[in-house]
Amino acid sequence: MKFGKLDSVDELGGVQLDLPNFSNEISDNIKRAILVQSSKPTITTGGTMWTIKPWRGIVYPMKEPMKTWPEYYGKQFSSIEFNATHYRIYPPEKMREWAEKMPEGFLFCPKFPAIISHYRRFNNCEGPTDDFIEGVLAMGDKLGPAFLQLSPHFKPSHSEKLIAYLHTLPRDLKVAVEFRHPEWFEGGVVAERVWATLSELGIGAVISDTAGRRDAVHMRLTSPFLIVRFGGYDGHITDDKRMKDWVEKISELQGHGVTEFHFLIHQTNSIHTPHTCVQFADLIYDSLKIKIKYPKLLL
Secondary structure, three states, rough: OOOOOOOOOHHHOOOOOOOOEEEEEOOOOHHHHHHHHHHEEEEEEEEEOOOOOEOOOOOEEEOOHHHHHHHHHHHHHOEEOOOOOOOOOOHHHHHHHHHHHHOOOOOOEEEOOOOHHHHHHOOHHHHHHHHHHHHHHHOOHHEEEEEEEOOOOOOOOHHHHHHHHHHHHHOOOEEEEEEOHHHHOOOHEEEEEEEEHHHHHOOEOOEEEOOOOOOHHEEEEEEEEEEEEEOOOOHHHHHHHHHHHHHHHHHHHHHOOOEEEEEEEEHHHHOHHHHHHHHHHHHHHHHOOOOOEEEEEEE
């Protein structure tokens, strides 16, 4: 995740990394319904791709061919930020094939195609949207929340088309939006209208926990599921501190009506991602006594 990435770890000392308190915006009706269903949130963690060659001998057996890596990934991790769908719309057959390789409980978090969010900017995108949704629904119970990443240049002043687009999405599809332009976090009237729309529709708001853009750690809860995209620094001591803070926040989620927490890890070239997943799983168990799947590293 290059968004908000600092040029050097030396800059981390000057950044306030503490997490703010949650600002709960889930409607009372959603909250009441969710609180009846679960006492603890479902927690998943994973990376952004499985085609990481340096994972040979660490996550994947040395001599296993790359075509087997999806299955090994599914055995080791509980979720994936599925970026492949951002660059290409895959047919249902291919999406179903990937899903069938994964064990029970595994969840894909696919990213909406860039042709919708970045290129057409929600204009004349009925066809790509229908094709994308048809593909992800073919994943069946392996489909987690899909997320719509807005361009860094997409401001609240452009929100009319976004609001109209969100209203076209099927209500049974879990969707979250990732905001990037600073004006989304400044409390303007137009931006607040969009935040209210998310809450009204039960659409989530991705939290981007990145050291160089602390405004994106907005802590606003608009749906019963939460995606956190965690930009780490390859095992730097601040990674541990930030994950401990998230573990503390997870214990509060049920009281806010949240039943799913997806912690998607970004490390440089994904090389340190498995180790971060292990560290996060250990912190979750030590503090909350909740077991989540983590990689059994070969080295």
